[in-house]
Amino acid sequence: MSSSASFRHSIRRGLSALFAASIPLYTGGWIGGHQSTFDAKGPVAASQLDLFYVTLWVTGIIFVLVAAVLAYATLKFKARNEADEHAEPPPQGHGNPLVELGLIGASVVALVFIAVPTLEAIWYTYDVPDDRRDQTYEVTAVGYQWWFKFEYPNEQIDGAGPLVTANELVIPAGRPVRVNLRTIDVIHSFWVPKLAGKVDMIPNRGNHLWLQADEPGYFWGQCAEFCGQSHAVMRFRVIALNEADFAAWTANQKKDARAVETTASADAAPRAQFAGFRVNEAGWSPEFDANPLDNWVQKQFPEKSENPALIAEGRRLFVEKACAGCHNIRGHEGVGITGPDLTHMGSRTTIAAGLLENTTRNLYRWISEPHHVKPGNKMWVGGYTDRETGNRILELTSEDVSALVAYLESLK
Ligand code: HEC
Ligand SMILES: [Cu+2]
Structure with a gap:
């Protein structure tokens, strides 16, 4: 030796x-x-x-x-x-x-x-050690105030460029993953404490890091460089899957947004109604925390209680209320790129950059009061209120919100 x-x-x-x-x-x-x-x-x-x-x-x-x-x-x-x-100090040497x-x-x-x-x-x-470079999976993470975009250069979609998701980075377990780090605005920092970190995302500079999850699992990430008002809640999740599950996930994500058949009989079905949210109310339940990976798996499948008529109305409102101008929903009407891609929103476990568990109640809370959840967020400033005057420019009734929620939840 x-x-x-x-x-x-x-x-x-x-x-x-x-x-x-x-x-x-x-x-x-x-x-x-x-x-x-x-x-x-x-x-x-x-x-x-x-x-x-x-x-x-x-x-x-x-x-x-x-x-x-x-x-x-x-x-x-x-x-x-x-x-x-009172003695003299000893001789000083x-x-x-x-x-x-x-x-x-x-x-x-x-x-x-x-x-x-x-x-x-x-x-x-x-960087990934030389002897493992050929196994490397590559993704690009882009920091936005206050959320993360993830691009998959290896997963190209015909006519639409690379697969894009937001706030949940799904990776293959047991393989080195090289993460290219970019930012669209200020300096952010990419940190997944249990896997690797932290490296800054700096404007006009191509940083990178690598990480690997030894086993399938569900991990928390966090922006680790002060980046403005909602920095502390600029989070994300990393979901590591075994090779087969990962392949199934990418195959599904590459598909266009799911379209639900409309049936007239569903019209009378009840809408979700929620009220009385507290500012800074906890965003997730202990049950979810106890087994987030199982919860993630459940989220990949359409819910049985779907209401097709409500979903159709939500899809219409998504355009009418200008959500479509900031959010992309590939294959549907959403074309915006300033907000997170929502093509498969319903299959994610969190909303608002890892801050809230993706439940009907939380989605309702986010869409009706985004600024209560995340002060200063750019959906509220510029989307719901005028950027210059601060005046309210978008009003949603509780009926509108329930329809939008039903639509987003159907996007698996
Ligand atoms: C001015 C652009 C803009 C408009 C308009 C807008 N959004 Fe957003 N949206 C954003 C931004 C930016 C975020 C990320 C906020 C954050 O986490 O800091 C966001 C986040 C979201 C999220 C959470 C996504 C995730 O993965 O965390 C949902 C859901 C959403 N918006 C739905 C809507 C709906 C529904 C409407 C229409 C009523 C809408 N948005 C209108 C910009 C916009
Ligand atoms: Cu940040």
Whole structure:
């Protein structure tokens, strides 16, 4: 074994022990959660976590040593009686050259100990390793105030360019994914704590990162660079699927928006009615949180209780109320590109950039009061209200909103 390999080997063994020691902290909820970097689910996040532990333990040992010497000196030389308090200080020397050189040497060793794995991690996380490049799947993430667009250059649609989705990045599990990072406006930063991060999305600059989810799973992402009023709620999700499910997903997403046959008999069916939303009300339920991947799977199928007449009315209103000018719905009337693509809106688990669970109630809440959910969002400013004067320019009745909700939910 080469010396650098055995060095790495001993670091790994040490790290596994430290990892085991930190499990109680994690399971105790102290360092867990959706966006915890302590729960790495892929090689890039794992290498970043390893590096964190190396630094933590080197600096931790230094802290303990310094604190111990300080405590020793404080206790040993403290005044013990009246006479001590008035005694002359002991003779003051310049110091011991051996001790001083020794301390300088120890600091250098400590820094090298941190620097070697740091450089290794920087190179490793910069791009997909050469020996895995042929397995790489590529996507482009574009930051908008305050949501994410995802483009799939490998999934071209005849006459429509690459597949485009928003706010939920679906990737194949077990494969390296190279994410090209772009922005349409200000600087954003792409961060999926359990998989990799974070790298800035900078205007006129082509950044990238790579990540991999070892197993199928559902992960939280977050913009990590302050980008304006609703920065804190500029989120997204990453859904990793096995190869077959991923192929099925891309095949469905490449299809035009789903069209529902209208039947006259459905006209009398009831509309959803919701009222009394609170500002900052929680956006998702514990049930969803407990099993988001299952929930995602359910969302891929049309609901049995669909109301075709209501859906048809929603589709008409989508044009009449000018939603179509900001949102693309491929194959239907939506042609806008300033808002998220809604071609398969009904198959997503979240609304408003990962902020609300995609339920009938939340969709209703978002479409009727977008500014309560996300202050300053560009659907409210410019869509519902005049950008210059702030005057309301779009009014929706609760009937309109229920029809729009039914339409968007039908887009699987
Ligand atoms: C002025 C452009 C504009 C208009 C008009 C507009 N939207 Fe939006 N819409 C946006 C933007 C921008 C977002 C992203 C907001 C955010 O998350 O910050 C958005 C988000 C959404 C979302 C959430 C999408 C997701 O994946 O998170 C839905 C659903 C939606 N709009 C529906 C509608 C409907 C229905 C109408 C018509 C009543 C409409 N929009 C009108 C710009 C617009
Ligand atoms: Cu941002």
